[in-house]
Each structure stands twice: as structure tokens, then as C-alpha cells.
Amino acid sequence: MNNISQEDYLTAIFRNLDDAGEIKPNLLAEKLEISNAAVTDMLRKLSRDGFVDYKKYKSIKLTNDGESYAKNMLRRHRIWEVFLNQTLGMSWDKVHEEAEKLEHSSSDELINLLEEFLDYPEFDPHGYPIPDKNGKIKKSKSVVAITELSENDIVKVIRVNDDVKNLLSYITKIGISLGKEIIIKDKLEYDGSVLVKIDNKEMNISNKIASNIFVEKIK
Numbered sequence: 001m002n003n004i005s006q007e008d009y010l011t012a013i014f015r016n017l018d019d020a021g022e023i024k025p026n027l028l029a030e031k032l033e034i035s036n037a038a039v040t041d042m043l044r045k046l047s048r049d050g051f052v053d054y055k056k057y058k059s060i061k062l063t064n065d066g067e068s069y070a071k072n073m074l075r076r077h078r079i080w081e082v083f084l085n086q087t088l089g090m091s092w093d094k095v096h097e098e099a100e101k102l103e104h105s106s107s108d109e110l111i112n113l114l115e116e117f118l119d120y121p122e123f124d125p126h127g128y129p130i131p132d133k134n135g136k137i138k139k140s141k142s143v144v145a146i147t148e149l150s151e152n153d154i155v156k157v158i159r160v161n162d163d164v165k166n167l168l169s170y171i172t173k174i175g176i177s178l179g180k181e182i183i184i185k186d187k188l189e190y191d192g193s194v195l196v197k198i199d200n201k202e203m204n205i206s207n208k209i210a211s212n213i214f215v216e217k218i219k
């Protein structure tokens with residue numbers, strides 16, 4: 001499979017599977033910001049090639065081949081991100097775009113060498129686990145989105161969605177990074193935004209931002 005967009009589809013499906021290992025086609029369309037018709041077209045192709053189980057109006061599942069393909073792409077992507085960030089010093093809000101290109105053009109051999117050079121990193125710069133050569137993914141801490149928290153919770157940032165345009169550069173500006181402590185001051189029902197305290201400064205973050213930052217409760 002040499003088609004970049006098919007590879008990106010498989011990765012997007014894998015990243016957005018629910019607890020039952022499925023995703024609804026319309027939700028996938030929403031995540032990829034494309035039409036339902038475009039998703040249906042691609043799902044037919046992926047199903048014909050043996051990468052997804054798909055029947056009209058039903059949730060999508062990855063086949064074993066689809067799952068290992070998606071994990072391999074994520075492995076490539078995340079190892080490149082570690083290299084760009086750790087070794088070359090590129091900031092965490094820039095590495096995703098570069099890795100998106102590099103992941104398609106590197107051989108498995110190069111990725112294995114990079115992994116060894118980096119001393120087998122377990123997480124990418126945004127806190128996502130890196131699948132190993134055999135597709136095994138280390139069980140990471142259980143995290144929740146900031147939108148799921150209650151008033152007065154104190155939390156630590158564990159993971160930030162790197163697939164949302166401009167999110168990382170924005171949250172960097174307001175002082176959020178991995179490991180950062182955040183206090184939840186209030187949840188505003190009318191628009192789903194959250195009032196938080198970071199470095200002793202109170203600020204309001206939108207529902208979209210809050211739903212893409214994943215944290216561990218420390219108090």
C-alpha cells in the first residue's frame with residue numbers, strides 16, 4: 001500500500017477506536033474533517049484490501065492486518081517525533097508535521113536504527129506510547145480529558161493530542177506542557193469551557209482545548 005491517504009486513514013481509525021475497538025464512520029469523517037461520502041469511498045477500498053471490516057451503516061473495525069499497519073505507522077511517526085524533539089531540539093509543537101512526512105518515506109530498518117539510537121523511548125513528545133517492533137504498546141497510565149474533571153481537582157498533564165491544528169502552539173503560550181500541574185477552578189456549563197489555574201494564574205480554556213488535554217488526577 002503506497003497510498004499516503006490510505007495510511008493516514010488507518011492511523012486515524014486506530015487512534016480513535018472506542019473501548020469496544022470500533023468507530024462509527026460519521027465520527028471518523030468528523031475527526032478527519034471530510035465528508036461522509038469521502039469516508040465511505042475510502043472504507044470500501046480499505047475493506048477490499050483487507051484492512052478494515054466495514055458494512056454500510058455499521059461501525060468500522062480494523063482487521064489484524066489493518067491494526068498492525070496502523071501501529072507500524074504510529075511507531076514510525078512517534079520515533080521520528082522523539083528524534084526531532086530530543087536530538088535535533090525541534091519544539092514539540094512543530095515535530096508532528098515533520099513526522100507526518102517522514103513516517104511515509106522511511107524503511108523499517110531505518111526506524112529500528114533510530115529507535116536503538118534513541119535508547120528505546122517509550123513515549124513520544126506529546127505523551128503517546130510508542131509501539132515496539134512487534135506492535136506491542138506499553139500500557140500507559142489511565143488518563144481523562146480535562147472536560148471530565150470536577151471543581152478543585154488537581155491534575156498533572158500526561159498527554160496532549162498532537163493531531164489538532166495549532167493546539168500545541170497555543171497551549172505552550174499559556175504555560176501548558178507535559179507534567180504541568182493544573183487546578184480545576186470551575187466548569188462553565190453553558191459552553192463547556194473550563195476555568196483553570198496554571199502557575200498561579202487563572203484562565204479560561206475552551207471546551208475544544210480541554211477535551212484534547214489528558215491528565216492524571218493527583219488530588
Ligand SMILES: [Zn+2]
Binds near residue numbers: 096097099162163
Ligand atoms: Zn504526532
